[in-house]
Amino acid sequence: MDDRVSYAYAVLRGHGVPGGALEALTGVAGAPVRLVTSGPLAAAVSPVPAADFDEDALRRHLEDLDWLEAVARAHHTVIEALSAHTTVLPLRLATVYLDDERVRQVMREDDAAFTEALERLAGHLEWGVKIYVDAPATAAEPPGAGEGLSPGRAYLRARSAQRHTRDQAYRAAEEAAARVEAIGRELAAAHARHRAQQGRLAAGAGENVLNDAFLVAHEQAEAFRSRALAAGEGLPGVRVDVTGPWAPYSFAALPGRARSEEDPADAAP
Structure with a gap:
């Protein structure tokens, strides 16, 4: 052999x-x-x-x-x-x-x-869009907000403010995701959703909450990129990253076959 x-x-x-x-x-x-x-x-x-x-x-x-x-x-x-x-x-x-x-x-x-x-x-290439929630670990309070409180109550107030800030950031991330999806419907030929990245795969600070891929025609590429990057504008605690263009890895399934099925081209004989 x-x-x-x-x-x-x-x-x-x-x-x-x-x-x-x-x-x-x-x-x-x-x-x-x-x-x-x-x-x-x-x-x-x-x-x-x-x-x-x-x-x-x-x-x-x-x-x-x-x-x-x-x-x-x-x-x-x-x-x-x-x-x-x-x-x-x-x-x-x-x-x-x-x-x-x-x-x-x-x-x-x-x-x-x-x-x-x-x-x-x-005539198409793949673009990736990732959304990160980057809420601060502690929320800033107005001067004097904790005056007159016991240490226990001050701690609870700080925790409540922190949760409120994070909840706001997650709601803002949902809005950013809705904007990205709308841009994709207008400018992309196909859309694939991947698992959010964690650990070594995650790039930069914050929690990755959306990890999507879009198949975009060459002539729509610059419009897609610029508008996707702007999807986080005005949304505190949210960061949008756009990567690409890449070969269309996320859209390579053969016609008529689900992505979970084994394609002949993918299988070792």
Whole structure:
């Protein structure tokens, strides 16, 4: 058995990438990136060690944050490099096949679905919108507000003021979210909601309460970005971050299949 398997990054149209675009591009494990073609379709792949991507090894690696981060960074780098030239259908992290011929077989079997997905995504990129609640840990009181109170009553008053401030911030975040959704309905072709980020995934101060993705046409991108950034204006304790543009990771499900179902392009054979 060959000690290498084919790691697949994305499906795209084979004619969309210039000949020299892949020459300096390296992927997972520092491997070169090449195109495997099937008719008008192509898949970007790299040869990677089979021992690192069998079921048992992947289970171990997925608990190793450093390994996972390195693979995710390489995966993302390849997809973003390709998306600078053409529409791409990103595949899930750690999508591997026995060999290039198996990659071709998958593209042949789902040719119509891949083609329809690429047509749907053409001319669009993904933008992310995150809303954070950044209410202060303590609420400021007017001068003299606690005078004449016992320590216990002063403490309770301070806690009540703190809760009031946080409640106001959460209500403001709901208003910001409603504004973002309205902007998306007007300017985006599709909308995906993701779980709010916590821990190492959360960027910056505050609590992430909304983590959404929008599929936006190139000609609407600047309007979407500027209006989404303004969604938090006049709302104290709320911060809105806009990221992108990215390849359309959140909208890569094949037509007619729920995102929770296993796509042939995502499954290791």
